[in-house]
Amino acid sequence: MTSHKKPNSHANISCAEFQEQLPDLFAAGGNGLTEDTDLREHLKTCENCSALVRDLQYIADQASLLLQPTHEPSDNVWKRIQAEMDSERAQAAQPPLIPKIK
Amino acid sequence: MDVQGLQMTQNTSAPGVYKRNPPIAGEAEAIEAAKNGDAEAFSKLYALHKRRVYTLCLRMLGNVSEAEDMTQEAFLHLFRKIGSFRGESAFSTWLHRLTVNLVLMHLRKKGLNLVSLEETINPSEEDAPKRDFGSRDLQLTGSVDRVALERAVASLPPGYRMVFVLHDVEGFEHNEIATMLECSTGNSKSQLHKARLKLRELLRQPELSNQPAGLKETAK
Numbered sequence: 001m002t003s004h005k006k007p008n009s010h011a012n013i014s015c016a017e018f019q020e021q022l023p024d025l026f027a028a029g030g031n032g033l034t035e036d037t038d039l040r041e042h043l044k045t046c047e048n049c050s051a052l053v054r055d056l057q058y059i060a061d062q063a064s065l066l067l068q069p070t071h072e073p074s075d076n077v078w079k080r081i082q083a084e085m086d087s088e089r090a091q092a093a094q095p096p097l098i099p100k101i102k
Numbered sequence: 103m104d105v106q107g108l109q110m111t112q113n114t115s116a117p118g119v120y121k122r123n124p125p126i127a128g129e130a131e132a133i134e135a136a137k138n139g140d141a142e143a144f145s146k147l148y149a150l151h152k153r154r155v156y157t158l159c160l161r162m163l164g165n166v167s168e169a170e171d172m173t174q175e176a177f178l179h180l181f182r183k184i185g186s187f188r189g190e191s192a193f194s195t196w197l198h199r200l201t202v203n204l205v206l207m208h209l210r211k212k213g214l215n216l217v218s219l220e221e222t223i224n225p226s227e228e229d230a231p232k233r234d235f236g237s238r239d240l241q242l243t244g245s246v247d248r249v250a251l252e253r254a255v256a257s258l259p260p261g262y263r264m265v266f267v268l269h270d271v272e273g274f275e276h277n278e279i280a281t282m283l284e285c286s287t288g289n290s291k292s293q294l295h296k297a298r299l300k301l302r303e304l305l306r307q308p309e310l311s312n313q314p315a316g317l318k319e320t321a322k
Binding site for chain 2: 022023024026027052055056058059060062063064065066067068069070071072073074076077078080081084085088089
């Protein structure tokens with residue numbers, strides 16, 4: 001039997017086909033890989049796609065570095081918040097307007 | 103490659119969010135006191151959360167002046183609504199969701215139609231990530247620090263940056279992002295994937311580390 005391997009393909013699927021599945025595979029935490037032998041085989045044998053997956057996973061992991069805040073608002077922000085809160089508190093403390101009785 | 107060892111990132115629901123946003127010492131007491139109108143307690147909550155709220159606004163908007171305005175709006179909104187916080191999620195998660203919604207509302211008011219995310223803030227052809235079927239040069243693993251990543255994120259097209267910040271940094275799930283951005287879950291997954299591909303491309307350019315940060319730290 002003649003093998004008809006697709007260009008850039010490893011096992012039964014091509015790199016393009018493998019990479020099309022990546023958004024869903026990542027969203028599922030890689031669960032699709034354990035269920036799909038073609039995907040698993042491709043990842044095992046394709047150096048390019050395995051490097052891609054490794055890099056994308058690395059980027060996703062490194063994103064937690066950005067959780068630590070690095071920027072700080074100027075002091076004016078708090079001053080403006082305080083002024084607005086004081087004004088709203090003062091408004092809330094005012095007695096309600098009583099309609100005039102004729 | 104060891105397939106079994108592959109751990110593709112997936113955000114979990116509440117426990118994961120608590121993991122990212124663990125309770126802060128003294129926060130619970132400050133929340134209760136602020137609910138009862140204690141001004142000092144509210145100022146403590148501001149001090150505890152101002153950096154993360156502001157950084158989130160800055161990443162989403164890419165502009166200092168707008169980020170400060172939205173930080174102000176977020177805390178004023180918090181002042182008015184803190185009574186409705188029931189502790190079902192971490193306080194910071196609740197506050198960040200409130201902030202994200204305010205920023206998105208602000209962007210919509212500015213005319214950015216987030217309903218058709220792909221059409222309005224999808225990048226041009228040259229900004230889109232290139233497909234990778236052959237290059238085997240630089241590997242990223244172990245080579246990226248926080249500063250380089252911050253710069254790369256700042257230079258992402260807005261739609262990619264939004265989804266990357268919400269999912270990978272803030273820890274929101276695709277269904278939450280889809281609701282917030284009024285797009286489909288599939289769209290959120292696809293935008294995130296393209297964002298990571300674009301980041302990979304940017305981080306593999308050595309000159310990126312020498313560029314100034316993309317966030318505009320200009321004076322107001």
